[in-house]
Each structure stands twice: as structure tokens, then as C-alpha cells.
Amino acid sequence: MAWVYLICAGVLEVVWAFSMKQSEGFTRLWPTVITIFVMIASFALLSISMKSLPLGTAYTIWTGIGAVGAFVVGIAVLGEAANPMRIAAAVLIISGLVLMKLSSS
Template identity: 75%
Template sequence: MAWLSLIIAGLLEVVWAFSMKQSDGLTRVGPTVITLITVIASFALLSYSMKSLPLGTAYTIWTGIGAVGAFAAGIIFLGEPASLSRVVAAVLIVSGLLMMKLVSA
């Protein structure tokens, strides 16, 4: 259950990062409310997962999901560039996440 909570927390990190971008500096009410709700839920699930997962593993996986997810959301929804170097960097992050999961099993 801790791993599922951690994955959901990471996905919520993507949502709050994206909605924060859409909030225009927290000046638009709708995206700001989504940001606040999802950041609280993300932190709560991260905290829950840390009850049984090591700090380094949980935090690394959480930030990695958020980083790669925000990168993908930027490309898909905001038209940000998907240069080869950025894609390679994202692949390296995912590789690190997989390695972290494998050594934590």
C-alpha cells in the first residue's frame, strides 16, 4: 500500500505543478485551489508512504515522478520543446527511479 500511495503522491505532484503554472502566479482562483488541494493530498500520501519506506527512496521516487511527469505535461499540454537532450535527461531520471525501486525491494 505504501508504494501505491507513493505513486499517487507523485502523480498529484504533477497535477499541482501543472495547476500552479496555470494559476498565473496564484492569481487565478480555480487553478490556485487545485494547486492547494493537490499539494496537501500529495504531501499527505508521501507522509503515509514514509511510514514504511525509507526516506531516501520515498522522496527520490516522489520527486522523480513529479519531475518526469511535469516534463511530459509541459510537452503535451504546453507545447514545450522535446529536444533530444531533454528526453535523454528524462530517461536518465526514470532509470534512476527504477534502480532506486530495485534496490529498495
Template identity: 70%
Template sequence: MAWIILIIAGLLEVVWAFSMKQSEGFTRLGPSLVTLAAMGVSFALLSWAMRTLPLGTAYTVWTGIGAVGAFAVGIVMLGESVNPMRLLAALLIVGGLVLMKLASPG
């Protein structure tokens, strides 16, 4: 169950990163509120997952999901550039997340 909660927390990190970009420096109310709400729930779920998962594992997976998710959202929704080096970097992060999961209890 902790892994499912952690994945949801990571996905919410993607939501708040995207909405923070859309808030234009917290000058737009709607995206700013989404950012703050998603941050709060993401942190709370991360905290819950850390009750049973090791700190290093939970935090690494949480930030990795957020990083790769924000990378993908940036490409798909914001038209950010994609090139072989950026794709390789994202794949290496995903590989590290898989290894972290395989090496961790829970």
C-alpha cells in the first residue's frame, strides 16, 4: 500500500510543478491554488509512505516520478524541446527508480 501512496504522491508532484509553471510566479490565482493544494497532499502522502518505506527510497522515488513526469508534461503540454540526450537522461532516472524499488523492502 505504501508504494501506491508514494506513486500518487509523485504524480501530484507533477501536478504542482505544472500548475506552478501555469501560475506565472503565483500571479494567477487558480493555478496558484492548485499548486498549493497539490503540494500539500503530495507532501502528506509522501509522509504517510515514509512510515513504512525507507527515507532514501521514498524520497528518491518521489522526486524521480516528479522529475520524469514534469519532463514529459513539459514536452507534451508545453512544447519543450526533446533530443536524444534529454531522453537518455530521463531513461536513466527511470532505470534508477526501478533499481531502487527492486532493492528496497516493502
């Protein structure tokens, strides 16, 4: 169950990163409220997952999901650049996440 909490926490990290971008520096009310609420939920789920997962594994997976997820949302929703170097960097992050998961089994 800890892995489910961790994955949900990572997805919520993507949501709060996107809503933070939409808040325009915390100048728009609802995106700011969503950012804060989802950020708290993400941290709470991360905390719960850390009860049974090692710190290094949980934190690395959480930040990796957030980083790659934000990268994908940036490209798909915000029209950010998807050049080969950025894609290669995302692939390397995903490779690291897979290795971290395999090493914790």
C-alpha cells in the first residue's frame, strides 16, 4: 500500500506544480488555493509512504514522478519545447526511478 500512496503523492506533486504555474506567482486565488491544498495532500501521502519505505527510495521516487510529470504536462498542456536533450534527460530520470524501485525490492 505504501507504493500506492507514494505514486499518488507523486501525481499530486505534478498537480500542485501545474497549479502553481497557473497561479501566476500566487496572484490568482483559485490556482493558489489548489496549489496549497494539493501540496499538503502530496506531503501527507509521502509521509505515510515513508512509514514503510526507505527515505531515499520514497523521496527519490516522489521527486522523480513530479519532475517527469511536470515535464510532460509542460509539453502537452503548456506547449513547452520537447527537444532531444530534454527528452533524453527525462528518460534518464525514469531509468533512475526504475533502478531505485528495483533496488528496494
